[in-house]
Amino acid sequence: MNWQTLPQQLANGIFQGSIYALFALGYTLIFGVLDILNLAHAAIFMMTAVAAWYLIAGLGLNFVVALIIASIVGGLLGVLLDRVAFWRLRQQHAPHLSALISSIAMATIFEGMVVLLPTLGADADSRIIGADLHHFPAGSIPSGNLNFGTMLSLPPIKLLVLVVALLLMFGLQYMLRRTRLGREMRAVAESPKASALLGINIEAVFAKTFFIASALGGVAGVLYALTYNTLTSDMGNAVELKGLAAIILGGMGSIVGSVVGGFIIGLAEVLSIALGGSNWSDAVAFIVLFLMLLVRPNGLFGARATRTG
Amino acid sequence: MALLEVNDLAVSYGQIEAVKGVSFSVDEGQVVAIVGANGAGKTTIMNTISGLLRARRGQISFAGQDITHWPTHRIVAAGIVQVAEGRAILANMSVAENLALGLAAAGSRRHEGGPTIATMMERFPILGQRSGLPAGQLSGGEQQMLAIARALLAQPRLLLMDEPSMGLAPLLVKQVFAIIAALKAEGRTILLVEQNALKALKLADYAYVLERGRVALSGTGAELAGNQDVARAYLGGL
Ligand SMILES: Nc1ncnc2c1ncn2[C@@H]1O[C@H](COP(=O)(O)OP(=O)(O)OP(=O)(O)O)[C@@H](O)[C@H]1O
């Protein structure tokens, strides 16, 4: 390994990690509050990126404005997901496995729908988004590099990703600890029955949780697409397993844990490329996870709230 | 008109009919007890009033409104607050947060001069001393105090108490009944379910004996407590 490139590699790892962290935030929120492993989270990550692409490439919106609008779209898709995939199962007290399968079905449907969406501009002849690669129009994303000395240079968008990930993590943590909605979410996470008897509208809490979690996953998707300037209907697959590894590493349901887990996976992946080549990078995340769980079976910030009723 | 009226209520779990046409009422300012053996259907009735279970037949009306099909949060908003069986405190949340949830449950019913977290900690000093602890670290008796305090903060028009003395040591059972007696003296309306039947009957203005999902007997608390048949059949060891 070339030590000259170490700072650059670390920076790349942190950046990669912040994408995983952002993705894992929403993932862990749904798991922690609703006890659902939502395998459609990656599909919403992708759908929100597609929404941003329409806003930027189609309507010519500024990428920040598009990010905000698209994240709302992502949140609403999350509410829709809850109503279609989980609501009925919840009423019937269906086992967790049913919800898991249902979320996989929704993910497949979302991915199938995207392939049918009409395309725009330069891609007009192909008419559908399909599985093709799409790019954002030139000039829609800030370009150039910020240089820090001779050993480190970063595109501004990557810095933005890092800042957004940290801000949203602290924001989410604050919301959960200090606001009424956060308190209600924690109450529902612990006992839906006790929460209902305290006058909490559980269905409203579920809907809000899905909105927030999916908006977060959507932000991750938009930033991912912007940074790599690519958009495909299967872009969620790349982050799905890494995000899962991140939340298990962090201790299922822990907000801080999922972010730290995301950074560890991102760093391990990038450093493994630097050390041994890219063939290993996908395996490394899981080797780290495996070793970690041998030492701390509950994850780094484990002992998540267990349900009592 | 009674504050709570339950009319011909039937509730099933799948094929099992747990409550088979029960009628009773609770007047404003009354303490009404439902006593009966294990599995008689007491909790089922309480949870159906609270909207956690659905009636298969019959009506529940509260303050003149038919609440039979209302969701739980709306029933709580109307003023029916339950202290559930087995102390449904939120064990991972602090004592103070549990109380804050109770206060939030008062919602629009909250009025000037109503209880606050501070006044509740005065009434139950142990809760003040433990306010920062996760509620799960309290002893059984302390958890029951917390559950009662939390329900009072919600300013109930009707307080449902499902076996508040369950699983407590004799001294604590005495304490819990002293609290219920104090609530009665304040003029609160309470529907009390107890296996500790004699103690409950002595406190109650009116009581119902439930047997396998049906009302077997009813009368004033004093009548039932003095009734030889009741004593033999339902108050056995007490
Ligand atoms: N979730 C459930 N599924 C199936 N049957 C149930 C369920 N809950 C209660 N039952 C049955 O319904 C009947 C009434 O139960 P319920 O809990 O209302 O009794 P209870 O009077 O509260 O008893 P206890 O004094 O033990 O609390 C019992 O026969 C019980 O086995």
Ligand SMILES: [Mg+2]
């Ligand atoms: Mg019971």
